[in-house]
Amino acid sequence: EGDFYPFVHELADGRDTLRWIGEQPWFDGHLGMWGASYFGYTQWAAALDAPPFLEAIVPIITSTDFHGLFYPGGAFSLITALRWAAGNGGRRGVWVPARRLRSASRTRPAREATRAARRPTGFYEDWTDHPGLDGYWERINLPQALERSRIPALSVAGTYDIFCGPQVADYLARRDSTWLDLGPFAHGSYAISPRRLGWKNAGITQILRSSIPFLDHHLRGNELARSRVRRYVQGPDRWVEEDDFPPAEASRERLYLRRGGRLDPEAPGGDEEPDGYRYDPSDPAPTRGGTFLGPRCGPQDQRPLEGRLDILFYETAPFPRPLQIAGPLRLHLVASTDAPATDWSGKLVHLPADARRPALNLC
Numbered sequence: 001e002g003d004f005y006p007f008v009h010e011l012a013d014g015r016d017t018l019r020w021i022g023e024q025p026w027f028d029g030h031l032g033m034w035g036a037s038y039f040g041y042t043q044w045a046a047a048l049d050a051p052p053f054l055e056a057i058v059p060i061i062t063s064t065d066f067h068g069l070f071y072p073g074g075a076f077s078l079i080t081a082l083r084w085a086a087g088n089g090g091r092r093g094v095w096v097p098a099r100r101l102r103s104a105s106r107t108r109p110a111r112e113a114t115r116a117a118r119r120p121t122g123f124y125e126d127w128t129d130h131p132g133l134d135g136y137w138e139r140i141n142l143p144q145a146l147e148r149s150r151i152p153a154l155s156v157a158g159t160y161d162i163f164c165g166p167q168v169a170d171y172l173a174r175r176d177s178t179w180l181d182l183g184p185f186a187h188g189s190y191a192i193s194p195r196r197l198g199w200k201n202a203g204i205t206q207i208l209r210s211s212i213p214f215l216d217h218h219l220r221g222n223e224l225a226r227s228r229v230r231r232y233v234q235g236p237d238r239w240v241e242e243d244d245f246p247p248a249e250a251s252r253e254r255l256y257l258r259r260g261g262r263l264d265p266e267a268p269g270g271d272e273e274p275d276g277y278r279y280d281p282s283d284p285a286p287t288r289g290g291t292f293l294g295p296r297c298g299p300q301d302q303r304p305l306e307g308r309l310d311i312l313f314y315e316t317a318p319f320p321r322p323l324q325i326a327g328p329l330r331l332h333l334v335a336s337t338d339a340p341a342t343d344w345s346g347k348l349v350h351l352p353a354d355a356r357r358p359a360l361n362l363c
Helices: 010-022 038-048 066-070 078-088 098-105 110-116 122-129 143-148 164-173 205-220
Strands: 031-036 054-060 153-158 178-183 229-233 238-242 256-258 262-264
Touching: 010 038, 031 038, 031 205, 038 054, 038 143, 054 205, 066 078, 066 164, 078 098, 078 110, 078 122, 098 110, 110 122, 143 164, 153 164, 153 205, 164 178, 178 205
Parallel strands: 031 054, 054 153, 153 178, 178 229
Antiparallel strands: 229 238, 256 262
16 A cells, blocks of 8 residues: 655564564564665665664665765766656556657656656656755655665675765775675666676675675674675776775875876866867767766777767876775866757777777766
Protein backbone atom coordinates (compact mmCIF):
# COMPACT_ATOMS: atom_id res chain seq x y z
CA GLU A 1 0.00 0.00 0.00
CA GLY A 2 1.04 3.63 -0.25
CA ASP A 3 2.87 5.65 -2.89
CA PHE A 4 6.55 5.23 -3.61
CA TYR A 5 8.65 8.30 -2.91
CA PRO A 6 12.37 7.43 -2.85
CA PHE A 7 14.69 7.85 0.11
CA VAL A 8 12.53 9.69 2.64
CA HIS A 9 10.91 6.65 4.31
CA GLU A 10 13.89 4.30 4.53
CA LEU A 11 14.89 5.28 8.07
CA ALA A 12 11.47 4.35 9.49
CA ASP A 13 11.09 1.29 7.27
CA GLY A 14 14.55 0.06 8.22
CA ARG A 15 13.81 0.49 11.91
CA ASP A 16 10.58 -1.54 11.54
CA THR A 17 12.32 -4.27 9.53
CA LEU A 18 15.13 -4.70 12.05
CA ARG A 19 12.65 -4.81 14.91
CA TRP A 20 10.71 -7.55 13.11
CA ILE A 21 13.86 -9.61 12.47
CA GLY A 22 14.84 -9.33 16.14
CA GLU A 23 11.50 -10.90 17.16
CA GLN A 24 11.77 -14.00 14.94
CA PRO A 25 12.42 -17.40 16.55
CA TRP A 26 14.99 -18.31 13.86
CA PHE A 27 17.13 -15.21 14.48
CA ASP A 28 20.44 -16.04 16.21
CA GLY A 29 21.28 -12.49 17.32
CA HIS A 30 23.87 -11.67 14.62
CA LEU A 31 22.81 -9.58 11.62
CA GLY A 32 24.73 -8.19 8.66
CA MET A 33 23.47 -6.25 5.66
CA TRP A 34 24.75 -6.43 2.07
CA GLY A 35 23.54 -4.73 -1.10
CA ALA A 36 24.22 -2.33 -3.94
CA SER A 37 22.90 1.06 -5.02
CA TYR A 38 19.51 1.75 -3.37
CA PHE A 39 20.08 -1.27 -1.10
CA GLY A 40 23.25 0.38 0.09
CA TYR A 41 21.37 3.54 0.99
CA THR A 42 18.87 1.49 3.02
CA GLN A 43 21.82 0.04 4.96
CA TRP A 44 23.06 3.51 5.92
CA ALA A 45 19.51 4.47 6.92
CA ALA A 46 19.22 1.37 9.11
CA ALA A 47 22.65 1.96 10.64
CA LEU A 48 21.61 5.41 11.85
CA ASP A 49 19.25 4.00 14.49
CA ALA A 50 20.25 0.34 14.66
CA PRO A 51 19.83 -2.22 17.45
CA PRO A 52 23.03 -3.78 18.86
CA PHE A 53 22.58 -6.95 16.82
CA LEU A 54 23.30 -5.15 13.52
CA GLU A 55 27.02 -5.90 13.48
CA ALA A 56 28.24 -5.06 9.95
CA ILE A 57 27.10 -3.53 6.65
CA VAL A 58 28.44 -3.76 3.09
CA PRO A 59 27.12 -0.79 1.05
CA ILE A 60 28.15 -1.28 -2.60
CA ILE A 61 28.30 1.52 -5.20
CA THR A 62 26.21 3.86 -3.09
CA SER A 63 26.58 6.84 -0.77
CA THR A 64 24.96 8.86 1.99
CA ASP A 65 25.00 11.92 -0.33
CA PHE A 66 22.32 11.80 -3.02
CA HIS A 67 22.50 15.49 -3.82
CA GLY A 68 26.10 14.83 -4.88
CA LEU A 69 24.83 12.01 -7.10
CA PHE A 70 22.23 14.05 -9.00
CA TYR A 71 24.26 17.30 -8.96
CA PRO A 72 27.91 16.26 -9.34
CA GLY A 73 29.97 19.42 -9.14
CA GLY A 74 26.72 21.39 -8.96
CA ALA A 75 25.44 20.56 -12.49
CA PHE A 76 22.31 18.47 -12.90
CA SER A 77 23.06 14.95 -14.17
CA LEU A 78 20.07 14.80 -16.47
CA ILE A 79 20.42 11.31 -17.92
CA THR A 80 21.06 9.67 -14.54
CA ALA A 81 18.08 11.36 -12.89
CA LEU A 82 15.75 10.91 -15.87
CA ARG A 83 16.58 7.25 -16.48
CA TRP A 84 16.20 6.32 -12.81
CA ALA A 85 13.02 8.31 -12.20
CA ALA A 86 11.30 7.17 -15.40
CA GLY A 87 12.11 3.53 -14.66
CA ASN A 88 11.30 3.52 -10.95
CA GLY A 89 8.35 5.84 -10.52
CA GLY A 90 5.67 3.18 -10.19
CA ARG A 91 5.03 0.17 -7.98
CA ARG A 92 7.39 -1.89 -10.13
CA GLY A 93 10.46 -0.97 -12.11
CA VAL A 94 9.90 -0.67 -15.87
CA TRP A 95 12.19 -0.50 -18.87
CA VAL A 96 11.84 2.77 -20.78
CA PRO A 97 13.08 2.62 -24.42
CA ALA A 98 16.32 4.51 -24.98
CA ARG A 99 14.83 6.39 -27.95
CA ARG A 100 12.05 7.77 -25.75
CA LEU A 101 14.55 8.85 -23.09
CA ARG A 102 16.75 10.59 -25.67
CA SER A 103 13.75 12.52 -26.96
CA ALA A 104 12.55 13.35 -23.45
CA SER A 105 16.00 14.61 -22.44
CA ARG A 106 15.63 17.50 -24.92
CA THR A 107 12.41 18.69 -23.26
CA ARG A 108 12.48 22.22 -21.84
CA PRO A 109 12.10 22.95 -19.04
CA ALA A 110 14.01 19.89 -17.86
CA ARG A 111 11.54 19.30 -15.01
CA GLU A 112 8.99 18.14 -17.65
CA ALA A 113 11.25 15.36 -18.96
CA THR A 114 9.58 12.42 -17.18
CA ARG A 115 6.21 13.61 -18.48
CA ALA A 116 7.65 13.68 -22.00
CA ALA A 117 8.86 10.10 -21.43
CA ARG A 118 5.26 9.19 -20.48
CA ARG A 119 6.42 8.24 -16.97
CA PRO A 120 5.60 11.34 -14.87
CA THR A 121 7.09 11.32 -11.37
CA GLY A 122 6.67 14.08 -8.86
CA PHE A 123 9.94 13.30 -7.09
CA TYR A 124 11.92 13.92 -10.30
CA GLU A 125 10.34 17.35 -10.54
CA ASP A 126 11.27 17.95 -6.90
CA TRP A 127 14.90 17.07 -7.73
CA THR A 128 15.00 19.65 -10.52
CA ASP A 129 13.32 22.26 -8.29
CA HIS A 130 16.04 21.94 -5.62
CA PRO A 131 19.44 22.40 -7.29
CA GLY A 132 21.08 23.60 -4.09
CA LEU A 133 21.86 21.60 -0.96
CA ASP A 134 18.81 22.83 0.91
CA GLY A 135 16.29 21.42 3.38
CA TYR A 136 14.85 19.06 0.78
CA TRP A 137 18.15 17.20 0.43
CA GLU A 138 18.80 17.36 4.15
CA ARG A 139 15.83 15.00 4.57
CA ILE A 140 17.49 12.56 2.15
CA ASN A 141 21.23 12.78 2.77
CA LEU A 142 22.51 10.82 5.75
CA PRO A 143 25.69 12.51 7.03
CA GLN A 144 24.54 11.75 10.57
CA ALA A 145 24.94 8.03 9.80
CA LEU A 146 28.64 8.71 9.27
CA GLU A 147 28.89 10.82 12.41
CA ARG A 148 26.85 8.74 14.87
CA SER A 149 26.99 5.13 13.75
CA ARG A 150 30.08 3.07 14.48
CA ILE A 151 28.83 -0.12 12.84
CA PRO A 152 31.72 -1.60 10.81
CA ALA A 153 31.19 -0.95 7.10
CA LEU A 154 32.90 -2.27 3.98
CA SER A 155 32.31 0.40 1.35
CA VAL A 156 32.70 -0.95 -2.20
CA ALA A 157 33.18 1.92 -4.65
CA GLY A 158 33.73 2.09 -8.41
CA THR A 159 36.01 4.60 -10.10
CA TYR A 160 33.53 4.75 -13.02
CA ASP A 161 30.43 4.70 -10.83
CA ILE A 162 27.91 7.51 -10.36
CA PHE A 163 28.57 7.48 -6.59
CA CYS A 164 32.37 7.48 -6.71
CA GLY A 165 33.07 11.00 -5.44
CA PRO A 166 30.48 11.02 -2.64
CA GLN A 167 31.38 7.46 -1.64
CA VAL A 168 35.09 8.21 -1.27
CA ALA A 169 34.07 11.25 0.80
CA ASP A 170 32.00 8.90 3.00
CA TYR A 171 35.10 6.79 3.64
CA LEU A 172 37.27 9.81 4.42
CA ALA A 173 34.67 11.02 6.96
CA ARG A 174 34.50 7.63 8.72
CA ARG A 175 37.94 6.05 8.43
CA ASP A 176 37.95 4.58 11.95
CA SER A 177 35.12 2.11 11.28
CA THR A 178 35.06 1.80 7.46
CA TRP A 179 37.00 -0.41 5.05
CA LEU A 180 37.22 0.55 1.38
CA ASP A 181 37.36 -1.45 -1.86
CA LEU A 182 37.96 0.73 -4.93
CA GLY A 183 37.63 -1.05 -8.28
CA PRO A 184 36.96 -0.02 -11.91
CA PHE A 185 33.23 -0.63 -11.55
CA ALA A 186 30.42 1.33 -13.20
CA HIS A 187 26.75 1.29 -12.21
CA GLY A 188 24.80 -1.78 -13.22
CA SER A 189 25.56 -3.82 -16.32
CA TYR A 190 25.77 -0.90 -18.73
CA ALA A 191 29.56 -0.49 -18.88
CA ILE A 192 32.01 -2.16 -21.22
CA SER A 193 33.30 -5.49 -19.91
CA PRO A 194 36.60 -5.05 -18.06
CA ARG A 195 37.94 -8.13 -19.85
CA ARG A 196 37.66 -6.35 -23.20
CA LEU A 197 40.17 -3.86 -21.86
CA GLY A 198 42.54 -6.53 -20.57
CA TRP A 199 41.50 -6.09 -16.93
CA LYS A 200 41.19 -9.78 -16.12
CA ASN A 201 41.26 -9.30 -12.35
CA ALA A 202 38.69 -6.50 -12.21
CA GLY A 203 35.47 -8.48 -12.43
CA ILE A 204 32.43 -8.27 -10.20
CA THR A 205 33.43 -11.49 -8.41
CA GLN A 206 36.03 -9.41 -6.57
CA ILE A 207 33.15 -7.91 -4.57
CA LEU A 208 32.12 -11.34 -3.26
CA ARG A 209 35.71 -12.36 -2.54
CA SER A 210 36.02 -9.31 -0.32
CA SER A 211 32.61 -8.96 1.33
CA ILE A 212 32.11 -12.57 2.45
CA PRO A 213 35.31 -12.66 4.60
CA PHE A 214 34.39 -9.22 5.96
CA LEU A 215 30.96 -10.43 7.11
CA ASP A 216 32.40 -13.70 8.41
CA HIS A 217 34.80 -11.69 10.56
CA HIS A 218 32.20 -9.41 12.12
CA LEU A 219 29.35 -11.94 12.44
CA ARG A 220 31.26 -15.16 13.15
CA GLY A 221 34.53 -13.96 14.62
CA ASN A 222 36.72 -15.31 11.81
CA GLU A 223 40.09 -13.68 11.20
CA LEU A 224 40.08 -10.81 8.69
CA ALA A 225 43.26 -11.04 6.63
CA ARG A 226 43.15 -7.76 4.73
CA SER A 227 44.23 -4.15 5.00
CA ARG A 228 41.91 -1.20 5.50
CA VAL A 229 41.91 -0.37 1.75
CA ARG A 230 41.98 -2.53 -1.38
CA ARG A 231 42.20 -0.77 -4.73
CA TYR A 232 42.59 -1.90 -8.32
CA VAL A 233 45.50 -0.61 -10.45
CA GLN A 234 44.65 -0.64 -14.16
CA GLY A 235 48.13 -0.82 -15.71
CA PRO A 236 49.45 -4.01 -14.06
CA ASP A 237 45.88 -5.39 -13.66
CA ARG A 238 46.18 -6.13 -9.96
CA TRP A 239 44.76 -5.25 -6.57
CA VAL A 240 46.93 -3.62 -3.92
CA GLU A 241 46.28 -3.32 -0.19
CA GLU A 242 47.06 -0.22 1.85
CA ASP A 243 46.38 1.23 5.28
CA ASP A 244 44.53 4.31 3.99
CA PHE A 245 43.35 6.22 0.95
CA PRO A 246 45.01 8.17 -0.49
CA PRO A 247 48.11 6.05 0.27
CA ALA A 248 50.52 7.54 2.80
CA GLU A 249 53.29 7.79 0.18
CA ALA A 250 51.11 9.68 -2.33
CA SER A 251 52.14 13.23 -3.25
CA ARG A 252 50.06 15.94 -4.85
CA GLU A 253 50.55 16.56 -8.56
CA ARG A 254 49.44 19.98 -9.84
CA LEU A 255 49.09 20.61 -13.57
CA TYR A 256 48.05 23.86 -15.26
CA LEU A 257 45.96 24.47 -18.38
CA ARG A 258 48.29 26.43 -20.65
CA ARG A 259 47.85 28.35 -23.87
CA GLY A 260 48.38 26.17 -26.93
CA GLY A 261 46.93 23.01 -25.45
CA ARG A 262 49.66 22.27 -22.92
CA LEU A 263 49.00 20.60 -19.57
CA ASP A 264 52.06 21.72 -17.66
CA PRO A 265 53.48 21.56 -14.12
CA GLU A 266 54.65 25.17 -14.57
CA ALA A 267 52.09 27.86 -13.74
CA PRO A 268 51.29 30.46 -16.42
CA GLY A 269 52.37 34.06 -16.05
CA GLY A 270 49.92 36.93 -15.71
CA ASP A 271 50.19 37.86 -19.40
CA GLU A 272 49.08 34.49 -20.86
CA GLU A 273 45.98 34.90 -23.02
CA PRO A 274 42.95 32.73 -22.18
CA ASP A 275 41.61 30.05 -24.48
CA GLY A 276 38.08 30.26 -25.85
CA TYR A 277 35.58 28.29 -27.88
CA ARG A 278 32.06 28.49 -29.31
CA TYR A 279 29.39 25.91 -28.67
CA ASP A 280 25.91 25.19 -29.96
CA PRO A 281 23.40 24.23 -27.23
CA SER A 282 21.41 22.25 -29.79
CA ASP A 283 24.52 20.16 -30.58
CA PRO A 284 26.10 19.53 -27.19
CA ALA A 285 29.49 17.89 -26.87
CA PRO A 286 28.84 14.13 -26.77
CA THR A 287 29.29 12.18 -23.57
CA ARG A 288 31.59 9.22 -24.20
CA GLY A 289 31.78 7.04 -21.13
CA GLY A 290 32.02 8.39 -17.64
CA THR A 291 29.98 8.39 -14.44
CA PHE A 292 26.33 8.33 -15.44
CA LEU A 293 23.50 5.82 -15.43
CA GLY A 294 22.91 4.30 -18.83
CA PRO A 295 24.42 2.42 -21.76
CA ARG A 296 28.04 3.16 -22.69
CA CYS A 297 29.00 4.51 -19.29
CA GLY A 298 32.37 3.69 -17.74
CA PRO A 299 35.64 3.65 -19.73
CA GLN A 300 35.35 4.62 -23.40
CA ASP A 301 37.75 5.68 -26.14
CA GLN A 302 37.88 9.49 -26.29
CA ARG A 303 39.71 9.80 -29.64
CA PRO A 304 36.49 10.33 -31.69
CA LEU A 305 36.00 13.68 -29.88
CA GLU A 306 39.31 15.16 -31.04
CA GLY A 307 37.85 16.88 -34.10
CA ARG A 308 35.21 18.90 -32.24
CA LEU A 309 35.66 22.65 -31.97
CA ASP A 310 33.62 22.99 -28.77
CA ILE A 311 36.09 21.01 -26.65
CA LEU A 312 39.47 22.26 -25.47
CA PHE A 313 42.26 19.69 -25.22
CA TYR A 314 45.34 19.99 -23.00
CA GLU A 315 48.11 17.40 -23.15
CA THR A 316 51.14 16.75 -20.98
CA ALA A 317 54.53 15.83 -22.33
CA PRO A 318 55.09 12.05 -22.22
CA PHE A 319 55.79 10.92 -18.66
CA PRO A 320 59.32 9.50 -18.28
CA ARG A 321 58.03 6.71 -16.02
CA PRO A 322 54.63 5.21 -15.11
CA LEU A 323 52.41 7.48 -13.04
CA GLN A 324 49.99 5.85 -10.61
CA ILE A 325 47.00 8.01 -9.63
CA ALA A 326 45.46 7.28 -6.23
CA GLY A 327 43.34 9.95 -4.59
CA PRO A 328 40.65 12.54 -5.26
CA LEU A 329 41.04 14.60 -8.44
CA ARG A 330 39.94 18.21 -8.70
CA LEU A 331 39.68 20.75 -11.49
CA HIS A 332 39.96 24.40 -10.50
CA LEU A 333 38.58 26.28 -13.49
CA VAL A 334 38.54 30.05 -13.98
CA ALA A 335 36.11 30.77 -16.80
CA SER A 336 33.57 33.23 -18.14
CA THR A 337 30.66 32.90 -20.56
CA ASP A 338 28.45 35.21 -22.61
CA ALA A 339 25.56 32.73 -22.44
CA PRO A 340 22.70 33.04 -19.90
CA ALA A 341 23.89 29.83 -18.20
CA THR A 342 26.72 27.38 -18.76
CA ASP A 343 27.87 24.15 -17.18
CA TRP A 344 31.47 23.05 -17.72
CA SER A 345 32.84 19.56 -17.36
CA GLY A 346 36.42 18.35 -17.45
CA LYS A 347 37.79 14.87 -17.90
CA LEU A 348 41.19 13.33 -17.32
CA VAL A 349 42.21 10.97 -20.13
CA HIS A 350 45.05 8.49 -20.47
CA LEU A 351 46.59 8.98 -23.93
CA PRO A 352 48.73 5.91 -24.70
CA ALA A 353 51.83 6.18 -26.85
CA ASP A 354 50.40 3.53 -29.17
CA ALA A 355 47.78 5.33 -31.27
CA ARG A 356 46.01 2.01 -31.93
CA ARG A 357 45.05 1.70 -28.26
CA PRO A 358 42.00 3.53 -26.86
CA ALA A 359 42.46 6.84 -25.02
CA LEU A 360 40.41 6.02 -21.93
CA ASN A 361 38.74 8.50 -19.61
CA LEU A 362 40.04 8.11 -16.05
CA CYS A 363 37.93 10.69 -14.21
